[in-house]
Amino acid sequence: MNPWLEVLDRIEAGDDEDLAKFLDGLSDLGRRAVAMQLPGHLTEELRGGFVARREIEGLAPGYRLAGAACFTGAQQVAAWLNRRELRLVRDPEQDAGRIVSLLRRRPVEWRRDLAVRLVDRLRPPTGRTWRRMEGLPGWDLAAALVSETGLELPDGDAFVVGWVWRLALRRRGRGPGIDDDPLLGPLLPRLFQVLGVAEPLLSIAGELAVLADEGRVPRGTLIDGCAGRFLTGGPAEEIAPFIRLWRLLRPEPEEIPVLDFVRLLPAAAPPLAELALEELQRAETAGLLDDELFAEAVGSLAYRLEKKLLQAAVQWLAQTPAPRSGGAVPALATVFDVDTPALRARAVRLAVKLAPHADDTGREAIREAAARLPADLRERVAAAYGVITGVEPEQPVAAVLHAPALPALAQPVASPAELVAELRALGWSEEPQQCERVLAGLVELTHCDRDGMAAALRPWWEESRPQPGDPNMYVFDRDGHDSGVHTLLARCALAVVAPEQSRQVSTSLAETNAYHIFSEWPPQRFVRRRLEEVIALFERGETIPALLATPTAATGHVDAATLVGRMERLGESEPLAADFDQALLRLPRHIDPELLVRAEKLPSQAGRALAAWLRDGGWPDPAVDWELHKEERPNYYAPRSWSQQLRSKVVPTAGLPAWLEKLWVAEPPSTYLSSPRDALWWPMIMPSHREIVAAWLVRCRPWLSGSNDVRMEALAALAHGEGPAGAATAVAIAGGLGHRRDAQRAEAAGAALTLAARGQFPAADLGWAIAELIRHEFVVLKRISAPLADLTAAGAYAEVWRTLAVALPLLLPGPGERSRAGLGELLGVAARAAVLAGAQGEIFGLAEMAARKGSSLVLYEARRLYEAISQ
Numbered sequence: 035m036n037p038w039l040e041v042l043d044r045i046e047a048g049d050d051e052d053l054a055k056f057l058d059g060l061s062d063l064g065r066r067a068v069a070m071q072l073p074g075h076l077t078e079e080l081r082g083g084f085v086a087r088r089e090i091e092g093l094a095p096g097y098r099l100a101g102a103a104c105f106t107g108a109q110q111v112a113a114w115l116n117r118r119e120l121r122l123v124r125d126p127e128q129d130a131g132r133i134v135s136l137l138r139r140r141p142v143e144w145r146r147d148l149a150v151r152l153v154d155r156l157r158p159p160t161g162r163t164w165r166r167m168e169g170l171p172g173w174d175l176a177a178a179l180v181s182e183t184g185l186e187l188p189d190g191d192a193f194v195v196g197w198v199w200r201l202a203l204r205r206r207g208r209g210p211g212i213d214d215d216p217l218l219g220p221l222l223p224r225l226f227q228v229l230g231v232a233e234p235l236l237s238i239a240g241e242l243a244v245l246a247d248e249g250r251v252p253r254g255t256l257i258d259g260c261a262g263r264f265l266t267g268g269p270a271e272e273i274a275p276f277i278r279l280w281r282l283l284r285p286e287p288e289e290i291p292v293l294d295f296v297r298l299l300p301a302a303a304p305p306l307a308e309l310a311l312e313e314l315q316r317a318e319t320a321g322l323l324d325d326e327l328f329a330e331a332v333g334s335l336a337y338r339l340e341k342k343l344l345q346a347a348v349q350w351l352a353q354t355p356a357p358r359s360g361g362a363v364p365a366l367a368t369v370f371d372v373d374t375p376a377l378r379a380r381a382v383r384l385a386v387k388l389a390p391h392a393d394d395t396g397r398e399a400i401r402e403a404a405a406r407l408p409a410d411l412r413e414r415v416a417a418a419y420g421v422i423t424g425v426e427p428e429q430p431v432a433a434v435l436h437a438p439a440l441p442a443l444a445q446p447v448a449s450p451a452e453l454v455a456e457l458r459a460l461g462w463s464e465e466p467q468q469c470e471r472v473l474a475g476l477v478e479l480t481h482c483d484r485d486g487m488a489a490a491l492r493p494w495w496e497e498s499r500p501q502p503g504d505p506n507m508y509v510f511d512r513d514g515h516d517s518g519v520h521t522l523l524a525r526c527a528l529a530v531v532a533p534e535q536s537r538q539v540s541t542s543l544a545e546t547n548a549y550h551i552f553s554e555w556p557p558q559r560f561v562r563r564r565l566e567e568v569i570a571l572f573e574r575g576e577t578i579p580a581l582l583a584t585p586t587a588a589t590g591h592v593d594a595a596t597l598v599g600r601m602e603r604l605g606e607s608e609p610l611a612a613d614f615d616q617a618l619l620r621l622p623r624h625i626d627p628e629l630l631v632r633a634e635k636l637p638s639q640a641g642r643a644l645a646a647w648l649r650d651g652g653w654p655d656p657a658v659d660w661e662l663h664k665e666e667r668p669n670y671y672a673p674r675s676w677s678q679q680l681r682s683k684v685v686p687t688a689g690l691p692a693w694l695e696k697l698w699v700a701e702p703p704s705t706y707l708s709s710p711r712d713a714l715w716w717p718m719i720m721p722s723h724r725e726i727v728a729a730w731l732v733r734c735r736p737w738l739s740g741s742n743d744v745r746m747e748a749l750a751a752l753a754h755g756e757g758p759a760g761a762a763t764a765v766a767i768a769g770g771l772g773h774r775r776d777a778q779r780a781e782a783a784g785a786a787l788t789l790a791a792r793g794q795f796p797a798a799d800l801g802w803a804i805a806e807l808i809r810h811e812f813v814v815l816k817r818i819s820a821p822l823a824d825l826t827a828a829g830a831y832a833e834v835w836r837t838l839a840v841a842l843p844l845l846l847p848g849p850g851e852r853s854r855a856g857l858g859e860l861l862g863v864a865a866r867a868a869v870l871a872g873a874q875g876e877i878f879g880l881a882e883m884a885a886r887k888g889s890s891l892v893l894y895e896a897r898r899l900y901e902a903i904s905q
Contacts, residue, residue, distance in 0.1 A: 036067075037060060037065075037068055038067050038070075038071040038072075040056060041056065041068050042075070044056060045093055045097060046093065050095045053099055053100070054135070054136060058135075065104040068100060068104040069105050069106065072097075072104065076090065076117075080119070087119055090120075091119050091120075091122065094119065094122065094123050095129050095132075098133065099133060101114035101115065101120075102133045102136055103137075108145075108147040108148040109151060111148055112152055115133075115152065115172065115175065116155050116172060122171055127174050129174070129175065130174040130175040130177075133178075134175070137179075142183055145179055145182065145183045149180050152176035152179065153176045153180070153188045153193055156170060156172055156176060156193060158191070158195045158196075158230040169199035169203055169234075170192065170196035170199050172196075173196030173197070173199070174200065176188075177193075177197070194225065194227075194228045195228060195230040195234075197217055198238070201215060201234065202233075202234035202235075202237035213251070222251070222255055222256075223259060226259030226262055226263045226276070229268070229272065231275075232271060232273075232274065233275075235276070236275045240282060242282075243256075243279060243282035246283060253283065256279065256283055257280075257289055260280045261291045263276045264276065264294070264295075264298060264302070265294055265297075265298070267301070267303075270303040270304065270305050273302075280309065287317050287319070287322055288320070288322070290313045290314075290316065290317045290322070292317050292327060293327065295313055295317075296310075296330055296331045296334070299311070299331055299338075300334045300337060300338075304340050307335075307338065307340075311335065325358055326361075328354070329361040329364075332347050332362040333362060333368070335350075336348075341377070344369060344372060344374075344377060348366070348377065351366070352380075356388060356390075356391040359388055359391065360388050360390075360391025360393070360396070361396070363385060363388050363392040363393075363396035363400060364396050364400075367385075367400050367402065367404075368403070369381035370400075370407055371406060375889050375893075376891070378411070379411065382407070383414075385400055385418070385419075386414060386418040389418035392419075397419055397420075400419050401415075401419050404416070404422045405423060409424065430869055430870055432831060432870050433827060433829035434829055435791045435829030435830060436787075436791055436829070437754075437787060437792060438750075438784050440589065441467075441588060443587060444468075444471055446475060446478075447472065447474070447476075450479055450490035450491075451490060453475045453476060453487075454490050454494050456475070457472060457494060457527060458494060460520045460523060460524075464519050464520045465714070466519075466715050469520070470585055470718070472523055473523060473565065473568065473581065476523075476527060477578060477580065477581050478579065480572065481577040481578060481579050484530065484577060488530050492531050494527070495528065495532060519565065522565040523565065525540075526568050529568075529572035529573045533572060533573050536572070540573065553708060555704075555708075555712065556702070557712070557716050557719055557720075560612070560616070560697055561715055563612040564583070564610070564613055567611065567612050567613060568581075568613075571610065578609070579603045579604070580600050581600075582597060582600050582609050582610075582614055582616075583613050583614075583616035583617040589717070589718075589751075589755050590718030590719070590720075590721035590755070592617055592620040592621060593622075594622065594625045594629050595626070595629055597617055598632050598636070601638070601641055601644065605638075606637045606638055607638065608640055609638075609640050614640050614643075615691075615693060615694075619694075619719060619722070621652070623757065630648045630649060633645040633648050652722075653690060654687045655723070656686035656725075656726070657683075657684070658682065658685075658726070658729050658758070658760060658761060659682070659761045659762070660681065660682045660732055660765050660803075661681055661683060662678055662806070663678070663679045664678055664679075678812075679735070680765065680769075680812070681733070682700045682729035682733050683700075683729075684698055684700050684729050686698050686699060697719075697726075698723075698726050700732075702733055706734075707734050710743070711744050713730070713731060713734065713744055713745045713748040714744055714751075716748055716752070717748055717754075717755055720755075721755040722755060722756040723756075724752050724757045725762050725763060727752045728752060728765075728766045729762040731749060731752075732765055743773065743775070745770075746770045746777075746778040746779075746782050750781045752785070753784075753785035753788035753789050759795075760799055761799045763789075763799070764796045764800040764803045765799075765807070766782075766785075767782050767786050767800055769812065770783075771786070771821045772812070779817065779820070779821045780821070786821075786833075787825060790825070790830035790833045791830075797833050797836035797837045797840070798837075798840050800837045801837040801838060802841070804818060805840070805841040805844035809844065809845070814855075814856070815854050815856035816856030816859065818860065819856055819863050820859075822834050822838070822863045822867075823863045831866070831867040832867075832870075834864075835867040835868050838863070838864040838867065843878040843879060846879040847883075849882075853892045858890065858891030858892040858894070859895075861895035861898075864895075864899050865895055865898045868899060868902045873902070873903050874905070875903050876903070877903070881900060883896040884896045884900035884901075
């Protein structure tokens with residue numbers, strides 16, 4: 035009998051019960067034989083790639099049993115059980131029971147040593163939700179060994195987190211109830227002292243409250259624990275389960291820690307502050323909140339930024355009878371400075387009402403704050419508190435406008451070793467500048483010493499090439515992966531190190547006519563064509579000194595003098611066609627006329643084309659615009675459904691090369707961009723044609739994504755380029771300013787700031803685009819205001835004002851219409867921008883709105899804007 039083969043057969047059969055019995059009866063010699071083979075076998079299996087790893091993870095219980103039974107040292111067993119591919123098992127409690135049973139033949143001290151090592155290696159679960167929902171890997175075995183050996187309960191946070199996860203999993207039907215858990219008594223107080231228990235605690239909070247009501251869990255422990263956890267603080271998501279438990283427990287007013295809850299109000303997360311307010315109001319009803327603590331509580335709420343809590347403070351004060359409420363009058367002075375007109379007016383009315391009950395300190399606070407109020411409110415306060423001298427508002431200071439800088443262009447690759455390192459570093463999230471650098475380095479170094487470059491690349495290729503018979507290695511395959519630039523670069527390297535195999539790959543791909551080639555958008559097809567030229571060059575055994583289109587600036591531009599110099603190096607040889615086309619697209623708009631003399635001396639046909647391009651001043655810009663397009667879409671619940679879509683329109687002039695017309699006319703062959711990160715290439719492909727890039731960005735669907743949207747990153751990059759910035763650029767910026775995510779709104783604001791700093795801001799087009807996108811519900815008005823306010827603060831106030839002067843007449847409500855949500859904030863931004871810009875003029879409909887009665891934010895800001903531009 036071969037013990038190792040017997041064990042391996044049982045592991046691969048997945049018969050863990052039979053394996054455990056076999057291991058339990060195995061001799062010491064047999065265990066040593068298994069221990070010698072086990073690590074090497076697993077290492078060899080893992081070389082099989084993704085599928086092999088998944089198979090091993092499925093057989094993890096057997097591998098764990100074999101290692102626990104056969105390895106000699108506790109340290110070796112602990113390391114084996116904590117291997118990444120062996121940590122997760124379907125039934126951790128069953129796994130722990132089998133291993134503990136196998137280990138009973140070991141000395142107690144050895145098992146205690148293993149238990150300590152396993153506990154020390156525990157880490158709270160991280161990663162995706164489905165992984166966290168499996169609990170803390172390794173906890174069940176560690177806990178079972180602690181219990182089996184009589185070891186003192188660990189006090190580490192990870193052990194407690196694992197215990198709470200185990201309770202939550204049992205609550206979902208994976209074991210006995212919480213009250214039957216032997217660790218409930220000793221570990222329950224620790225539940226409130228560690229981080230990382232929030233997610234599992236949500237599942238068991240209800241059962242803990244029931245057990246407390248039934249007297250099976252000390253109610254005082256839960257209440258005191260929650261109160262202590264509230265004082266510890268932390269993010270709202272960490273506190274939420276304890277808030278839920280507190281509400282379920284519903285403590286009596288006498289059990290509420292009044293002083294602690296008052297001290298929570300200034301800085302607690304909003305949900306906790308709301309709970310503290312509710313409980314303090316219950317305590318007040320029971321007569322447990324004295325005047326001093328009441329005044330402190332209201333004052334703390336008045337300093338909060340959340341409008342809901344500010345309103346609660348004023349309402350609580352209004353509902354409290356005098357003279358008790360008079361002691362909290364200083365809190366109203368704080369509310370005088372809020373930017374919510376209705377709340378501010380209510381605070382003034384309440385301050386006037388409480389004036390007879392205010393002490394000297396309160397009266398002085400009210401007078402000092404009232405000096406900053408508008409004249410009408412200031413006069414009402416003065417009638418109750420005495421003469422108040424108004425404070426002249428500080429004139430806003432305009433910021434100096436600066437454009438965000440692009441990252442500097444990296445230095446060229448200097449050696450084959452550096453190029454191989456860069457090649458290894460390429461990932462799926464490719465960066466165009468990095469890819470251009472690798473491509474240029476590969477071409478130039480191969481031209482200098484092809485044999486040396488091939489030798490440097492060979493170890494990389496041996497590691498990365500597909501293994502024979504492995505169906506899960508899709509490098510260079512035809513499932514769409516090969517369309518990415520990172521894979522095309524790998525194919526370029528393959529053509530250097532193994533040209534014969536590269537030719538086979540190219541032939542295979544050409545024969546398949548893969549679908550992704552036909553659905554590929556023209557800009558990315560243009561990128562791919564250029565790299566495939568390099569692949570074909572290397573496959574023919576040829577090289578060239580340098581690529582013409584390698585950027586010399588971070589924007590993607592190629593310096594015209596550098597391009598002429600590169601073509602002079604080629605002599606009479608013709609350059610690669612797509613590389614030459616790309617070089618022309620990357621030329622800047624303003625070129626030294628003296629370069630034409632050098633270009634006219636170039637002997638090649640491409641040289642003559644370059645000279646003609648320089649002589650004519652490049653290609654004329656096309657007409658670019660956008661429209662709202664209504665299209666029918668299928669709907670299973672209604673006979674017909676219509677969808678509004680944004681569509682860019684590009685009309686190039688006649689006489690353009692066919693390849694350029696395909697690149698400029700934004701008509702994609704498929705509805706959706708297959709790889710959103712392709713958009714990062716577009717500003718570098720056409721750095722002198724911003725409107726064309728923007729037209730392609732507008733063509734992307736869906737128009738605005740709820741996830742990370744690289745189009746906004748591309749938008750920020752194109753702003754640093756050249757060429758017209760008109761309607762397409764404006765609608766792309768407008769959409770970005772209204773994006774669902776903060777980071778993407780910031781990228782769009784960065785693009786707008788760059789254009790403003792360069793004097794190229796399309797204010798009129800942007801105003802029209804903002805109004806149209808809001809009116810047709812492509813973006814939400816409330817999201818637009820904040821980035822426009824940031825632009826105003828950053829120094830683009832004149833541009834923001836010109837933009838809103840166009841947008842506001844289209845967004846102001848007509849007679850009998852309701853204002854859109856967020857219009858007040860937008861009017862506030864317009865007022866600040868108008869004051870900074872010293873704007874004068876008239877906005878259609880603004881005077882009528884400013885004349886309406888009311889104290890809403892919309893009317894207040896409308897009056898403020900009207901006054902600013904009518905002086």
